Amino acid sequence: GAVVSQHPSRVICKSGTSVKIECRSLDFQATTMFWYRQFPKQSLMLMATSNEGSKATYEQGVEKDKFLINHASLTLSTLTVTSAHPEDSSFYICSAKDSFTNEQFFGPGTRLTVL
Amino acid sequence: KQEVTQIPAALSVPEGENLVLNCSFTDSAIYNLQWFRQDPGKGLTSLLLIQSSQREQTSGRLNASLDKSSGRSTLYIAASQPGDSATYLCAVPQGAQKLVFGQGTRLTINP
Numbered sequence: 001g002a003v004v005s006q007h008p009s010r011v012i013c014k015s016g017t018s019v020k021i022e023c024r025s026l027d028f029q030a031t032t033m034f035w036y037r038q039f040p041k042q043s044l045m046l047m048a049t050s051n052e053g054s055k056a057t058y059e060q061g062v063e064k065d066k067f068l069i070n071h072a073s074l075t076l077s078t079l080t081v082t083s084a085h086p087e088d089s090s091f092y093i094c095s096a097k098d099s100f101t102n103e104q105f106f107g108p109g110t111r112l113t114v115l
Numbered sequence: 116k117q118e119v120t121q122i123p124a125a126l127s128v129p130e131g132e133n134l135v136l137n138c139s140f141t142d143s144a145i146y147n148l149q150w151f152r153q154d155p156g157k158g159l160t161s162l163l164l165i166q167s168s169q170r171e172q173t174s175g176r177l178n179a180s181l182d183k184s185s186g187r188s189t190l191y192i193a194a195s196q197p198g199d200s201a202t203y204l205c206a207v208p209q210g211a212q213k214l215v216f217g218q219g220t221r222l223t224i225n226p
Contacts, residue, residue, distance in 0.1 A: 006158070034213060043204065043216045044159075093158050095214075102146065104206075104214060106159035 002028045004096050006107035013084055014115055020080045021110045023094030030096035033077040034104070035069060038091045050077045084114040117142045117209040121217035129225050130197060136190040136220045138205035143183045149214070150179050150190050151204045159204065163190070195224045 003026040013019050023033055031052045036044040048069050049057040056069035068080040077096075081088055093109045118141045128134055138148070147166045151159040163172045163179040165188070171180040178191040188205055202221050206214040 004158075032212060043218045046213050049212055091156075095159075097212075101164075102208075103161065103164045104149065105161055106151070108158040109156075111156070 002026075002096075002098060002103075002105045004094065004105045004107040006094055006110050008110060009108060010111045010113075012113045012115065015085055016083055018080055018082045019084055019112060020078055021092055021094075021112075023077045023079070023096065023107050025075045025096040025105070028096070028098050028100075028105075029074040030077075031074060031099050032097045033071060034095045034097070035067070035077075035079050036093045036095070038093060038109075044093060047079075081112065084112070086114045088112065089114045117145075117207060117215045119205060119207060119215050119217040121203075121205060121220050123220060124218065125221040125223075127223040127225060128195060130195060132195050133191065133193050134195055134222075136192070136203050136205075136222070138188040138190070138217055140186045140188075140207050140215075142207075142209075143186050145183065145207045147208065148179075148181055148188050149206050150177075150188075151206065153202045153204060153219070162203075192222075197224045197226050200224045 005024045007022045033050040035047045038044050047062045050069045050071040052071045058064045071077040095104045095106045097104050120139045122137045149164050150162045153159050165172045165181040176193040181188045202219040204219045206216045209215045
């Protein structure tokens with residue numbers, strides 16, 4: 001199957017700093033990528049839909065100024081958690097939708113811990 | 116609004132048994148349905164994608180069925196192995212874009 005990578009896989013930061021997470025589709029083009037967060041033993045919660053070349057669409061309750069999304073190319077989307085706080089600690093997962101098959105492929109996730 | 120439910124929430128069976136995981140969805144107007152596997156602390160691995168025009172898909176020991184009219188899908192795992200232990204998630208698109216996930220079934224295969 002298609003491969004989606006995320007970087008970094010794990011990050012620990014101090015409260016108040018910003019953290020950028022990259023999501024790349026390695027062998028296919030993705031006009032649409034998605035960002036999720038997952039709390040322990042819970043399912044994925046969609047945060048935003050990232051469209052190449054346009055503004056992201058955020059789900060209700062997700063602060064767009066806190067979670068900045070950039071999708072500058074057909075293979076790369078970034079999520080920046082600005083002024084991170086301990087409550088932002090979570091597992092962040094991206095997915096990329098294959099433009100031809102509409103199948104979604106997920107990255108391995110990024111574990112964010114804010115001290 | 117699409118809602119997805121998975122039953123059971125957890126399942127523990129001896130190695131070698133065949134088993135069925137269930138997924139139901141409230142809005143039958145779907146393009147496709149995907150089954151995923153998630154290992155602890157890891158991302159999701161796509162197992163099977165069933166298009167709305169299909170009734171089932173097979174990959175190795177896995178077989179997924181889809182009954183749109185009743186809003187149900189099943190994932191059948193044959194001859195289960197300890198390596199099959201994971202959380203299994205089903206998901207359907209809401210509209211043309213985002214996926215709606217079930218809460219998952221936590222599967223444990225005992226050697």
